[in-house]
Amino acid sequence: MFGLAALVVVLIALSWWMGQQAYHWLPVQASTAAPLVDGLFSFETAIGTFVFGGVVSVMAWVLLMHRAEKYDETDAEPIEGNTKLEVIWTAIPFVLVMAIAVYAIRVNTSLGVLGPMEHIHQDNPVEGVVGYPGDRLPAEQVEVIARQWSWEFRYPDANVSSTELHLAVDQPVTFRLVSEDVLHGFFIPAFRLKQDVVPGRAINFNLTPTREGRYRLRDSQFSGTWFAANQADVVVESGDAHTAWLKQSAALPLQSGISDAVDEYAARAKKANPGWATVPPAPPPQVNVPGSNNLPHDA
Amino acid sequence: MTLATFPASEPKPSWSRYFSFNTDAKVIGIQYIVLAFFFFLIGGLLAMIIRGELITPQADLVDRTVYNGIYTMHGTIMLFLFVFPVLNGLNNLLIPTMIGAPDMAFPRLNAVAFWLVPIFGTLLIASFFVPGGPAYSGWWSYPPVSIQNPLGHLVNGQGMWLTAVALSGVSSIMGAVNFVTTIIRMRAPGMTWFRMPVFCWTALAAQSLQLIGLPALTGGAIMLLFDLVAGTTFYDPAGGGDPVLYQHFFWFYSHPAVYVIILPVFGIFSELFPVYARKPLFGYVYVSLASFIIVGLGLIVWVHHFFTSGVPQWMRNLFMVNTMLISVPTGVKVFAWLGTLWRGKIRLTTPVLFCLGGLFNFVFAGITGVMLATVPVDIHVSNTYFVVGHFHYVIYGAAVMVIFAAIYHWFPKFIGRMPYEGLGKVHFLLTFIGANLNFLPMHPLGLMGMPRRVSSYDPEFAFWNVLASLGAFLLGVSIIPFLLNMISSWVRGPKAPHNPWNAIGLEWLLPSPPAEDNFGEHVPVVISRPYGYGLGKPLVEHQDAIEQALTAADLQEASR
Numbered sequence: 042m043f044g045l046a047a048l049v050v051v052l053i054a055l056s057w058w059m060g061q062q063a064y065h066w067l068p069v070q071a072s073t074a075a076p077l078v079d080g081l082f083s084f085e086t087a088i089g090t091f092v093f094g095g096v097v098s099v100m101a102w103v104l105l106m107h108r109a110e111k112y113d114e115t116d117a118e119p120i121e122g123n124t125k126l127e128v129i130w131t132a133i134p135f136v137l138v139m140a141i142a143v144y145a146i147r148v149n150t151s152l153g154v155l156g157p158m159e160h161i162h163q164d165n166p167v168e169g170v171v172g173y174p175g176d177r178l179p180a181e182q183v184e185v186i187a188r189q190w191s192w193e194f195r196y197p198d199a200n201v202s203s204t205e206l207h208l209a210v211d212q213p214v215t216f217r218l219v220s221e222d223v224l225h226g227f228f229i230p231a232f233r234l235k236q237d238v239v240p241g242r243a244i245n246f247n248l249t250p251t252r253e254g255r256y257r258l259r260d261s262q263f264s265g266t267w268f269a270a271n272q273a274d275v276v277v278e279s280g281d282a283h284t285a286w287l288k289q290s291a292a293l294p295l296q297s298g299i300s301d302a303v304d305e306y307a308a309r310a311k312k313a314n315p316g317w318a319t320v321p322p323a324p325p326p327q328v329n330v331p332g333s334n335n336l337p338h339d340a
Numbered sequence: 341m342t343l344a345t346f347p348a349s350e351p352k353p354s355w356s357r358y359f360s361f362n363t364d365a366k367v368i369g370i371q372y373i374v375l376a377f378f379f380f381l382i383g384g385l386l387a388m389i390i391r392g393e394l395i396t397p398q399a400d401l402v403d404r405t406v407y408n409g410i411y412t413m414h415g416t417i418m419l420f421l422f423v424f425p426v427l428n429g430l431n432n433l434l435i436p437t438m439i440g441a442p443d444m445a446f447p448r449l450n451a452v453a454f455w456l457v458p459i460f461g462t463l464l465i466a467s468f469f470v471p472g473g474p475a476y477s478g479w480w481s482y483p484p485v486s487i488q489n490p491l492g493h494l495v496n497g498q499g500m501w502l503t504a505v506a507l508s509g510v511s512s513i514m515g516a517v518n519f520v521t522t523i524i525r526m527r528a529p530g531m532t533w534f535r536m537p538v539f540c541w542t543a544l545a546a547q548s549l550q551l552i553g554l555p556a557l558t559g560g561a562i563m564l565l566f567d568l569v570a571g572t573t574f575y576d577p578a579g580g581g582d583p584v585l586y587q588h589f590f591w592f593y594s595h596p597a598v599y600v601i602i603l604p605v606f607g608i609f610s611e612l613f614p615v616y617a618r619k620p621l622f623g624y625v626y627v628s629l630a631s632f633i634i635v636g637l638g639l640i641v642w643v644h645h646f647f648t649s650g651v652p653q654w655m656r657n658l659f660m661v662n663t664m665l666i667s668v669p670t671g672v673k674v675f676a677w678l679g680t681l682w683r684g685k686i687r688l689t690t691p692v693l694f695c696l697g698g699l700f701n702f703v704f705a706g707i708t709g710v711m712l713a714t715v716p717v718d719i720h721v722s723n724t725y726f727v728v729g730h731f732h733y734v735i736y737g738a739a740v741m742v743i744f745a746a747i748y749h750w751f752p753k754f755i756g757r758m759p760y761e762g763l764g765k766v767h768f769l770l771t772f773i774g775a776n777l778n779f780l781p782m783h784p785l786g787l788m789g790m791p792r793r794v795s796s797y798d799p800e801f802a803f804w805n806v807l808a809s810l811g812a813f814l815l816g817v818s819i820i821p822f823l824l825n826m827i828s829s830w831v832r833g834p835k836a837p838h839n840p841w842n843a844i845g846l847e848w849l850l851p852s853p854p855a856e857d858n859f860g861e862h863v864p865v866v867i868s869r870p871y872g873y874g875l876g877k878p879l880v881e882h883q884d885a886i887e888q889a890l891t892a893a894d895l896q897e898a899s900r
Contacts, residue, residue, distance in 0.1 A: 067787050081717055085711045099681075104688075107685070107686055108685070109687050116873045117874055118683065122624070130672060131668060134667055138665065145716060149653065149716060152716060223483075223484045234719060237650060240484060241577025242577075257798065260791070261724070263485065265408075265477075266404050269404070270399075316404070316473075317472055317473025318471070318472030340788075
């Protein structure tokens, strides 16, 4: 019994420590959603460590202690079951997963209040690509257009377009996500948020950045040949800097934005044996600010 | 009561039966398994190319189009041409012999189901050689990207892929009809439901899932094929279709498909741990019934595969709770296996090593599975390498390792020769280390935000990717001792006695290998539960006499 108690104490300590470590496996927290998601992940890591550690301890114990002696061909003492134990090991996992589920539903609700998960799937599945319903949206609005293979960001209030996403820190923003061709995924790991961009729908998606820096936006739903190269930089800057950026950018002439796919497609055409068939990339979007997608980023 | 005699003088059947339309389930079983491993080698070769590409951040080994085709075909081949056929092979070998049936209920249908596999396999492999290359949109083949058809040809890789998947569905439905009917109708006298081996329980559960789920996938795939070649717009928003509809069809089957794979694996755990721990299975009735609880819950979790596609909050919460509940009956099974091992007399043979390694990996995968079930965490890690890591821990770390255990365990029974222990242990060690080195690094990669299916990535992901690639190459090497073992022991391994592991079960009351009609007219009458290790109760009537006849036949065979 003492040994079992010692094992449980060690496992609890280990689980708590792993729960703390879990925060370091994730990118920097750069949105209001990130601490909520990370807290849940840490909790799950701790519980998971406890369960995994328990099972592995039993396996290690039987491997060391309950091996057949050499040349012992006899059977072990037959134990066919134990109803009490079976009830216990049904009840404990049930309670554990329900605890996790309740925690997760509460996080879901909080995230819902923050606004990142709601969109118009239920009431109005198809919204025109033009005709922007700005008046019902609470915040700065950014229109995100996903293509094979580029990201374009439009700021209708400021009359600015860019292939680098600029956001003001601590200010809520509403994205209007549209795709011109296939499914794409709007995924900014530092924000812990992801939303598929579904052609034929406009999806409203809210978030609030909380940390200045340069982050990556990655396409997360397979979109064809240059899927991997369909990334953009996200710059979170102070409110003043953001206002200044919008103002400067509006004065810039339109030029070709970033599309790695277009560059690679041109290089590929010169090869003798270019590979298998591909859809040609859409032409690079014409934007005020191409920005950059190869500067060092925080996450 | 007359007992079967075992004439050792029966003429040896010709090896050419393995290349013919044969209706003997044991021949079909071996056909399935050998063909599956042929495709396993092709799928594995593709995995080596994938990991070769991903060992550096740039897309530099193959063109991006080639990479996309290769990762698509890797997943497709491994699932539809390796895992499902190899499990159907085990079903064919084990179900009739475990329940004392002479063959499957519909032997000709059984053979047709098998011969569809090389047909759609050839179709799939042939798609590498059509203009434009094979399908490239992943094994999910989500539209609209899967219906873009860049060259515009009527015959194209994606179309061949969809035809192959639909044929695979037809083949699996034929198989499922057969397995379910055989288990329900053809059990030995006295073998009530609660005297049936757990492998048969899990096979029945898994094949019921096939019958319920497969029509959705097969229908969905045919609709997608129409969108691709006939201009319909079921899934194309340009014509009023909905791409998310396909995701429902696809995952309504393809999530249960994971249980079709893992349930028989649970069955193998439940068969093997008692043999090698010399103890009865702990809580046999509960373990048997838990399979059907998993079936029920497994059918109502499919939306967790696309929480990010835009599903309403209530649906997210509902499917999250359903998914988490599955861990309860699954946990019951894991604890029952631990209870079986507890105070056993464990013999560390190759099969039990593979089972222990598989259990270790499976529990790890279960924990990442619960993480994936919770919506907020899933939103962050879905479609990242975290999912790839989780999935490969389930399929390779658990399922494939336990399939290896089954092969080492039942090889003597159906081939009639003993595999080599030393090579088996080397195979285990390389597989266990290789799998963990390959798949563990995928979890930090996913948490950091590396999407799956990428042919290039940002440099901060390089470290873990190098480790994963080294693990993959080790896994590539690990198959060599397995192949050596199988081929050499099949050709000239020591002759196997009828029951080399001293196991309890009807299949061990047959000679190795069994006659074509198994027990023929002389099916033993089952009088006890399976796994009666240490209880001293015979499994069947006249057990001693049957054993004596078998031992005499073993000796006669050995002296030849």
